[in-house]
Amino acid sequence: MNMHAFLNKFMMYYEIKRMSLAGRSASKISKALNCNRRTVKKYLEMDDGEFDAFVRTQSCRQKILLPYETFVCDRLVSFRDTSSAQVHDLLKERHDEFPRVNQKTIYNFVKWIRSKYNLPYEPAIRDYSAVDETPFGLQAQVDFGEYNIRSSNGKRLKVYFFTMVLSRSRYKYVNFSARPYTTRTAIEAHELAFSFIKGIPTEVVYDQDKVFISSENSGDIILTTQFKNYVRDRAFQYHFCRKSDPESKGKIENVVKYVKQNFLYNRTFHDLSALNTDAIGWLARTANKLEHGSTKRPPIDEWIIEQHLLTPYYPVMIPDLPISLYTVRKDNTISWKSNFYSLPLGTYTGRGTSVSAQNQGNELVLSDKDKKELCRHQIPIGTGKKVLKTGHKRDASIATNELISKLHNYPCEKEGLDKFIESIKRDKPRYLRDQLLLLLKLIRDIDTETINRVLDFCNQKGINSVNDLSKILETFQKAPPEESIQTSAINPLSGGSSIMALIQPLTSNISDYNSIMNPIIN
Incomplete structure (x- = not known):
């Protein structure tokens, strides 16, 4: 151990002892000295001889x-x-006998060798060279960003934004969205940007983003169908940077950072429309108005020169993607990307029933063949899941209400009947329909007086089962009308009457116990 390391340990030991004598806990000492709590405890358990x-x-x-x-x-x-x-x-690859050690041991050993032989860490250096300014009207750069912004209720939510900058004039545009950009929404953002800068450059530079590219193999770029059609219609050239190489389009990377640090930082989010309106105002008074650090001129002054060299902008219709139809299953669901999504009851009308599905941000929109929207679902993370809506399930209350209406058609006391039905709802809500069917079948051939007496009896005794009501009804029908029904306690184990339950136990007088516990001594 060198002298420097020895002095560090020595000073650490005596400082820990001093702070402990001052009444500070091990946790507070470790925080104050920026050392591990286990080291503090180990030193506190040592005396001077053990430390030496x-x-x-x-x-x-x-x-x-x-x-x-x-x-x-x-x-x-x-x-x-x-x-x-x-x-x-x-070391493990070249030496079969290499011992099993902790990664921290390897780290300390490499650090020790670097210090001993003066071999500091030197990362690979990338050579840079100055690039000539692109001609006016030649190029724009595009990128996406996201930011966790504070909302008006104090919570954080994520917003996504699209940015475009003209490479020569540094004239900027930004558009915000509440959901991640899809190919269609990115194309719509292009249209807004071209309208804002009043023209279209010859070339646009992009990252290799899945919004634009479906696959890439050693430089062979395959565009998504919708973006390929858009580029063809707009007639501008595209250039995609290499993967993991943001420095090749530094101008737009700086714009993304500028939007985050200058416009979004400490801003309160109210709604998306207000945020986009505020962004246009920020572009006008700050981002495109102030002098640029590199060109030393305001972007808007340079844009006045550049806009005449841009291809004139005119609006175009953005074609929708071809509609893909999905077969509706018997249970009124469809399978989309390994998940099942429910449809309103009655959508399935037989073999061959199909609906269209469109991914709009985080939602899946399901429509019929006439493009009428049926429903929309939040797209879950993962696969093998069932996404169901409560309103798409069978409404059992309709059938239940119909049964209750049929019961009300029988000549019996409605108040007693409703009270009995309510007790079934409270105790057996899942079996209400079955209970009502039994009751409907039971009272079909019973006279009004008898059914009213049975219902009153069940309501008084708290009986809420149609099966029990059926047995009581048999008892009422067997008993003579003038006799009152005698009830007795039922043994819950055997179901029969218990004779022992009718026997009255003997009782003692409390005065007998008082005379024994407190005898009178003459």
């Missing part, structure tokens, strides 16, 4: 990876930017 012995063992401790010093040193000499994780993998 601990420091001596540290000074003469051998490094377990010392046999591999030459290998690691040679590697670092050849490749200064080699990480400790890569060194660890190389």
Whole structure:
């Protein structure tokens, strides 16, 4: 151990002891000294003699990876930017007998070798050269961004934005959306941008974004169908940067950062329309008005020159994607991208029933063949899920109300009948329809007086089952009309009357116990 490390441990030990004597806890000491709480506890448990012995063992401790010093040193000499994780993998690859050690041990060992042989980490340096300014009207750059903005209720929500900048004049445009941009919404944003800058450049530079590209293979770009048609109609050239290379379109990257740090920072979100309106105002008074740091001229002054060299802008209709039809299943659902989505009851009308599905942001819009919207669902994350709406389920209340109406047609007391039905609803809501069917079948051939007596009896005794009502009805029908029905307690285990339950137990007088506990002594 070198003298510097020894002094650090020495000062740490005595500072921990001093703060502990001052009444501070181990957690507070670790925060104050920026060290691990376990280190604080370990030092607090030592006395001066134990600490001295601990420091001596540290000074003469051998490094377990010392046999591999030459290998690691040679590697670092050849490749200064080699990480400790890569060194660890190389040691295991080249040396079968390499011991099993912690990654932190490898990190400390590599750090020690760099310090010993003066081999600092030197990342690979990319060479840059100045680029000539592009001619007026030649190029624009496009990119997307997102930002967590504070809403008026104090919560954070994410907004997405589309930006375009003319490479020569630095004239900017920004458009905000509440949902991630799709191919169609990105095309709509292009139209808004071209309308704002009053023209179309010869070339537009993009990232390799899935909004525009369906696949890429070693430079072979395949555009999405809708964007390919749009580019053909608009007749501008496109250029896609290489993956993970944002520096190749630095102008638009700076615009994205500018929007976040100058316009969105500490701004309160009220609604999307207001945010887009505020953004246009910000472009007019700040982003396109102030002098640019590189050109030393306001972008709007340069744009006045550039707009005459842009292809004139005229609105075009954005064609919809071809409608894809999906077969409706018997249970009024469709399968879309490995998830099931419900449709309103009655959508399925037989074999061959189909609907169209369109992805609009985070929602799936389902429409019939006449393009009439049937419903829309939030698209879940993942696959194998059922997305159902409560309103699409069978309405059992209609059938239940019809049964209650049929019961009311029988000549019986409506108040007692409704009270009995309500007790069934409370106790057996899932079986209400079955209970009503049984009741309807039961009272079909019963006279009004008997059914009224049975209903009153059940309501008084809290009976809310039609099966129980049926047994009571049999009892009423067997008993003579003038006799009152005698009820007795029912044994819940055997179902029969218990004779023992009718026996009255003997009772004692409390005065007998008082005379025993408090005898009168003469």
